Amino acid sequence: MRWSTGWYGSRGHDRLPWGGSSVPGLEAAWTINWPAGQVRSAGSDTLAVAVVGECGADDQQLQQGLAAVRAQHWRALTRWPGSYLTVARSGDVLAVIGDLAGQHPVYWRTEVAGTWWSTSASALAALDGAPVDSTALAAHLALAQPDVLGQWSLFRSVSRVPNGHLLLITPEGARTVRYEPTEYEPVDLHDAGPMVRAALTEAVGTRCDGRPVSADLAGLDSTTLACLAAQRGPVAAVTFADARLRGDDLAYAVRTAATVPNLAHHTVLGSPDTVYYAGLEDPSALPLTDAPNAYIATTSIKRSVLETVAGHHTAGVHLTGTAGDAVLSAPSTYLADLLRERQHRRAWQHAQAHARLRHNSAWSLLRRARPAARTDLAGAWRQAATELRRPARPWVPQAQRPMAWTPLLATADWMSCDLRSQLASALDVAAELAVAPARLTSWTDRQDLARLGADTNGWREIALAEHGIEIAAPFLDNTVIRACLPVPADQRGAPTRYKPLLDEAFAQADVLPPFVLTRVTKGGFNALAYAGLRQHAPILRDLLGSSSRLAAAGLITETPVATMLHRAATGQPTAQGALHLAVAAEVWLRQLETAPARWEVTAHVGTA
Known part of the structure; x- marks a missing residue:
């Protein structure tokens, strides 16, 4: 699992992360399993900034960012394209800034001698074996909005930085500071179009850096990203197709690939095994994630797509349209x-x-x-x-x-x-x-994005661990979110036009074929969800039955869950989302029991 961590204290620390690499320019900060090219910095000692992840700032821009660090204008460090963590030091002040979509979350815990921070809550919990907080996990299951309990994380003794906030650590202690407004000043749909196009173009361009590029080619959102990438070079475009799905994704994908240069199209055919909840017999065999992850349920489908991509290139970047719905449209709420x-x-x-x-x-x-x-x-x-x-x-x-x-x-x-x-x-x-x-x-938009960002991290772990492929979700970038969400929801979600914001952005841009922009249909996976519920009912009954970790904690009770699983197995209407959450949480709890060691004990070293 990829993560980052650091120490700020009046005295030294006695732990080091296993396999950690020091962050250049910052004392007592490490990255774990991040490639060197995605860890960059400028300055050193008491004036420094580092970015971890896909950051579009070049070395000169990072160097110029030191002026913002000196002035403690933290939000200025979040305006580069891409998705990344920022760590900045100005004198005795340390700022740790995640992204707006939770792909780079920030947690901390305070000890007598100082503060540990990390992008992994489970790693901080592993410092002393802090247990899962059952109330926080109950909120995760019952509410599915990450910020409801504010600074509560899923582990006792570990605090989280809420959406739109940063962690500020000084000699007086650690606290969170809001850097993003709770609501944006409204921007008219027509005026926002060029800004959305520019943000998406730059977000995709940041990933097209010489690595092989692949992309989903299915709905309107993923097709937009694939076509933007194709303007920069060859793209292996993949479409998952299954006879059980009632949709026209494949027909549009074939037509798009025949029209747009540089798109080499590949169809991923479904099979009896590519259904929801396949491969959950042994949770310890699945890649560990820092929190319960929705993509656990669709692992077999994701793997089939990634295997096709890996057959055409390795160590590349794969673009997904995840979160396009969240920023380009709006629910009827x-x-x-x-x-x-x-x-x-x-x-x-x-x-x-x-x-x-x-x-x-x-x-x-x-x-x-x-x-x-x-x-x-x-x-x-x-x-x-x-x-x-x-x-x-x-x-x-x-x-x-x-x-x-x-x-x-x-x-x-x-x-x-x-x-x-x-x-x-x-x-x-x-x-x-x-x-x-x-x-x-304004509230639900942010919560949806934070949930999608956390789930995308799980998909990223699968792709990296099994295929060495980097998952990129440009719709979750700060710059894209800030371009889209100021458009009022009743304009983004207007029922008389399908994704009008995307139309405003690309109608005159010669990026998407006209027939793509006039599309009003969207594929769905309900058939594969119900097929998986029927096919894997025995495994799900075992996961959520008498040996369930959730049941032992009182987070589920046997009768209503058994009733819902029976409904699902017989094809009746079912609380799919609730089952999804429960299965993901159960798998995660079992994975934690066999999680590898995260820290090594060492002599006291380092000070803030």
Whole structure:
């Protein structure tokens, strides 16, 4: 697993990370399993900056960044293209800055002599064997929004830096400081188009640095990245195709590859084994991730794609359209914001259009939106806490429940009464501390991105460990997020146009064939999810049954989970998302039991 870590203290430390490499210019900072070309720095000692990851800044720009470090203008160090961690030192002040999408998370723990920081919570927990925090894991399972409990990590004694914050360490101690606004100043869709095109072009260009390039070629988002990369050189474009999928991804991919120079298309044919939940018989055989990871469920599908890529080149970079939906469009929950802002006519017009697409009622959509329009984030958390103290709810599909700032998922109803009560108390405390945007969509956009970023890290571990391929998700870059999210959600998610922001960005750019931009369809994997639930029901029953680590902690109870697995195995409507979360968490807990050592004990060395 790749990670970074460092020490800041008045006295020396007695641990070193196994296999760690010192970060040039920074005392007591190390990277583990990062290639040397992705660890760069400028300055040294008390004025230094280092970036770890895919950073588009050249050496001169890094050197110029020292002026921002000296002035402690930390946000300026997050504006380069790419996805990376920044570590900066100005005198006796150390700033550790992750990205906006959680691909480079930051954690810390304080000891008497100083502070350890790291991009791996599990590594910091391994310093003294700190256990998993059951309440934090309950929040992960029941709420699926990383920032709900703020600085709580999944491990006791380990703190996390919330989204949009940085870690600032001084002789007085460690604290988090917000560097990103909770909401952006609105930018009109038409005005944002050129900025989105420039950000995506630069993000893709940062990865096209001489390595072999491959890319998914499926939906509109991945096709955009593949076509941008093809402007710079050859691209091995891959499309996963399975007869059980009802979609036109393959037809569009073949047509696109025939139209766009430099795209060499390869079809990845599905098989009986390329379904959800395949390969979970032995969790210890899967690459270790720092947190429960959604891609565990789709490992067999991802592996089939990566094997095809590896057959054409090795040690390359693979572009994925992950998070394109999150930044280019918006879910219909923005209707709650329109109602809150008393834009009733616009809310009604949009509800009618959404209802036509879903063969639903506009009135039912607005009824679902009203509760979220009448409260704020803190109020929503108090309501959720009240709900958790009541008996568990009968299951109904999430799409039929009222819209919410932080929806309670079906997994909340599978927990023991004690865990539900603990989570309720934590939500009450969080509500007292909440600093939230005025709009529901501003909150949920950031949470969706943080969740997607963490999950993409899991896919990256699989690709690196098994094939030496680097996964790149340009839609998760800071620069792309900042170009897209200022566009109001009711413009990004307008139901009368499919991904209008992408259309504004590329309609006149001669990058995408016109038939791609006019596409209004999107593939889905539901058939493979249900096939996997049926095919691997015995394995899932074993994972979540009597020997389950989640059950031992009270995070699930046997009867409702068994009922849901039975529904899934018989093809009935199922809480797929909840099962997904539970399986990923169970696999992760079992992996932790056999995780390799992270630290070696040494003599006291180094000071801040």
